Amino acid sequence: GSAGNDGNVIRPEDxxxxxxxxxxxxxQMKAHDQRDQLTAFLPAAAAKIDAGFEVRKVFDQLDFATVQGYDLHGPWENRTGHQANLFTDRRDPNEVKFSVDQTVRDYIARGAPKSKIVIGVPA
Structure with a gap:
C-alpha cells in the first residue's frame, strides 16, 4: 500500500x-522521506508466524507491527472458541489454544522487540 493504504503483498510460503x-x-522510503514509517499487520497463530515471517529480521525493518488480537477462533473451526481472549483458557476445547498474551509471547520469543508490538483489538 501507499499513503496509509494497506497492501496485501504477503505470501506466507515465501x-x-x-x-x-x-x-x-x-x-527506498528512507531515500524519499526520513519521516515515513513502515508498519505491518501480522497474524496471531504461531504456525502462521513460523511459516511466513523471519520475525527478528522483519521487525528490524519495521517501525512497529500491529499483531492480530482477534479472530483467534471462528466459523472455520468445528468448535466454538473465544474470538479475542486476553489469556489462554485451560477449559478451551480446541486443539490449538490461542490468546493475545500467548501471541505476544510468541513474537517476543522469536525476536520481536516489545517496544514495536501493537495489539490489534476488536471493535
Whole structure:
C-alpha cells in the first residue's frame, strides 16, 4: 500500500523474499522521506508466524507491527472458541489454544522487540 493504504503483498510460503521486500521498501522510503514509517499487520497463530515471517529480521525493518488480537477462533473451526481472549483458557476445547498474551509471547520469543508490538483489538 501507499499513503496509509494497506497492501496485501504477503505470501506466507515465501518468507525470505518478504524480508528482502521490507528491506528494499525501507531503503527506498528512507531515500524519499526520513519521516515515513513502515508498519505491518501480522497474524496471531504461531504456525502462521513460523511459516511466513523471519520475525527478528522483519521487525528490524519495521517501525512497529500491529499483531492480530482477534479472530483467534471462528466459523472455520468445528468448535466454538473465544474470538479475542486476553489469556489462554485451560477449559478451551480446541486443539490449538490461542490468546493475545500467548501471541505476544510468541513474537517476543522469536525476536520481536516489545517496544514495536501493537495489539490489534476488536471493535
Amino acid at each position: 518468507k525470505q523474499n518478504f524480508t528482502l521486500f521490507l528491506a528494499e521498501l525501507r531503503r
